[in-house]
Amino acid sequence: MTIAPGLKGTFDGTCIVCFQPTDTGFAVKGEAEAAIAALLVMGVPEDQGVAVVSRALGCGAGTVPEGEVTVPLQVCSGCAAKLPHAQVGLVLPGGELPVYAQRW
Numbered sequence: 001m002t003i004a005p006g007l008k009g010t011f012d013g014t015c016i017v018c019f020q021p022t023d024t025g026f027a028v029k030g031e032a033e034a035a036i037a038a039l040l041v042m043g044v045p046e047d048q049g050v051a052v053v054s055r056a057l058g059c060g061a062g063t064v065p066e067g068e069v070t071v072p073l074q075v076c077s078g079c080a081a082k083l084p085h086a087q088v089g090l091v092l093p094g095g096e097l098p099v100y101a102q103r104w
């Protein structure tokens with residue numbers, strides 16, 4: 001998926017799980033709850049996961065859209081390793097992120 005130009009202003013250059021600087025990430029494709037669940041597996045509390053997904057999708061605080069969405073997440077490879085089958089790619093404007101499809 002193409003992530004520019006929404007990347008600007010959405011990411012601050014750090015892993016959303018451990019807050020270490022990172023330039024990698026992946027996108028979760030599925031219902032918004034899938035992205036929240038993926039964050040939960042990586043160690044992000046559910047309420048924070050909702051906030052992250054809201055922000056990534058440009059929704060109002062604490063709200064997420066219904067139906068299938070693709071949520072770009074900036075995550076370091078160490079945190080992504082907590083999620084089975086997740087692969088990270090470089091987060092670059094106009095670049096593409098590996099898509100993590102819901103598998104549970």
Ligand SMILES: [Zn+2]
Nearest residue numbers: 015018076079
């Ligand atoms: Zn991390």
